[in-house]
Amino acid sequence: MDLSVINPILLFAALMSAATPILFAATGELIVERAGVLNLGVEGMMIVGAICGFAIAVETGSPIVGFLAAAAGGALLSLLFAFLTQITLANQVASGLALTLFGLGLSALLGQGYVGIKPPRLPDVNFGFLADIPLIGPIVFSHDPILYVGLILVAAVWATLKFTRAGLILRAVGENHDAAHALGYKVVRIRTLAIMFGGACAGMGGAYISLIRVPQWTEGMTAGVGWIALALVVFASWKPWRVLLGAYLFGGITQLQLNLQGAGVAIPVEYLAMSPYLITIVVLVILSADKSAAPGSLGRTFHASS
């Protein structure tokens, strides 16, 4: 065992990148759940985003277009969920599970011709002299633009929910849809938009895996990240900054255990591999002691006449 092979700077830099897919998916789901909808299809929307982004990036040669396509793909798939749960009033849990299964199958079909191809690379952002700051430079200022988009997204979601009227209306719809309806807000429309935003974010998160993290296309490559994102939203008590904390914690421990495996620590690999899931959930459970934070109408079907 040789812990000196672990380079802390590389570890922290990799942590940010490992956390980004979860961060995107969880932030999107946070908006969906704050609007009162429980979409369990995050995993399916991520994998569809992953293949859409990958395919379009390969075809056009532009990773940025790929990411836009991933967002569109995720949003499009989420529209199916919106139709089922908001128009036909189907059960949200069942519809979400179906969406995940459908997404996994659809992505495998779409991705048949793309196995083993290398996608175009997205260059890192050039921060100039900032990147030369010791320690902070290589950790914070050495990444691709999408990672920073993720951070901006968290800040934007937080500010929108806290300071804007749109955010207030969104929270109101999630808190008590009957009261929101009585005040004349379009519950179904607002929820559909929230679901599409969640789908777009999940798609971006999926594409981050296939275009930047791995980068290649393999069937089922999201490997449960969507489920972790879902759990993260709950344990983060529906608060954006806690989602960021949880995502980084999860990303950090994932990287650390990979490094520990590489260093040959005398703990069975299986224990190391499960540690990110375990530790993230334990920490967030402790943080989420204030239980009343769940949106009041979460997961309940809204019907205007009742």
Add this chain to the structure above:
Amino acid sequence: MTPLLSLKDLTKAYPGVVANDNVSLEIAPGEVHSLLGENGAGKSTLVKMIYGLVKPDHGEMRMHGADYAPSEPRAARAAGVGMVFQHFSLFDALTVAENIALGMENAPRLSALSDQIRKVSDTYGLPLAPDRIVGDLSAGERQRVEIIRCLLQEPKLLIMDEPTSVLTPQEVDILFETLHKLSTDGTAILYISHKLEEIRTLCDSATILRLGKVVGTCVPKETTAREMAEMMVGKVLGTPTRAGVTPGDTVLELNSLSLPSPSAFGMPLRDISVKLRAGEVLGIGGVAGNGQDELLAALSGEMLAPPGTLKMKNVDIGKLGPNARRAIGLLAAPEERLGHAAAPDMSLTENAMLTGAAREGLENRGFLNWPAARGFAEKIIETFDVRTPGPGNAARSLSGGNLQKFVIGREVLQRPEILVVNQPTWGVDASAAAAIRQALLDLAEAGAAVIVISQDLDELMEISDRFAALNEGRLSDPRSTDGLTVEQIGLMMGGAHGMEVAHV
């Protein structure tokens, strides 16, 4: 003078029922107009049309002589119509200011809005802190949020749907002061209630609805409550009666019972002591949310009590669950009909089975006796005049009042020794309410002890022998209802909760 709002031949039909049938009425500026009628008479549908929540099938509405057809509440608010809902349309997890901002078209920034809220609440004597979370407020305070939300838009017509059902008598007085001031300022008020004495004090004119039709108008100050009630139900009403019974031995004893509330926004029970004797009716009043649900849960066995605090006939029953308590004769009917007292999607037979299994012998070593359960359900339906096609219908398909009759009847017919009911006549029309009260009195006469928890003070005065009030989870000392005045009751209920009379 042109009326502020005139309705002509408004009709709205739902599948199977005509909610409003050619309804016409007029409201002048500054007039306080009352809409009277039993549940299901079409009052709510009518105001929903005025507020743009429901579109009329035909008929016309005019505001200041011009056509008025709001397609949504937003349009109605823009035209100067404000509405305070019966079931508060508030968001528990948001602050007062955020709640008010949601009900406004062009809400200013929250800090500016908070100042406006303070100003209006000061003007109309409705104290309210803008940054408090609504979930922590009392019912009276929540109503102030709704009223202020309307007042900030300077409405020309304010619709109030059953505003006093959750207030103490003192709070009602203060609300009326506010409404008087508004009406003097020229705001018309459309006031829905079935508390007739209130209408007689407050309203200038009244329109009475029955089964969707206007059956009459009157000037409430010149009409007696009884006349109005008989116009509402269309028949002569009887008053519940009972022969005087001397109470027997103590059957139930609560001894310094304190329990935390199971829900986050609930009220803990604090040091409750009371003795209940056989053959008496104990009425428990108080504003909603002061521990009524918790007290019922503690008595029914949904919440277990610490040793020594709850005794039935000198036996400690604190550790017994609901079924064990039912078996020894302590029965309860909670307030929430759908989901608490009855399982909404199960049939009436199944619902009869659920609480009646033990006492009515509907099960045998774990096997269910469905024919007997159906017979029991049919007996309830017949005895309590429940209007339903048969016991196979789902509980959800019954109207609120009918289901209430079923739920109360189900417990009464199980020959309880002690019966605890919460809001037994809530949402039930006048004649059915009288029947339920009579059944409770008959039960007491036959020697059972009855606890009636209710927010309807008239009801409590009518049927109880002794009265006690719940306030912040504490129970006042019970007093005999003979000679008890409304003022005394109000004080027992905790007074006006920091309200003050409008001082402008």
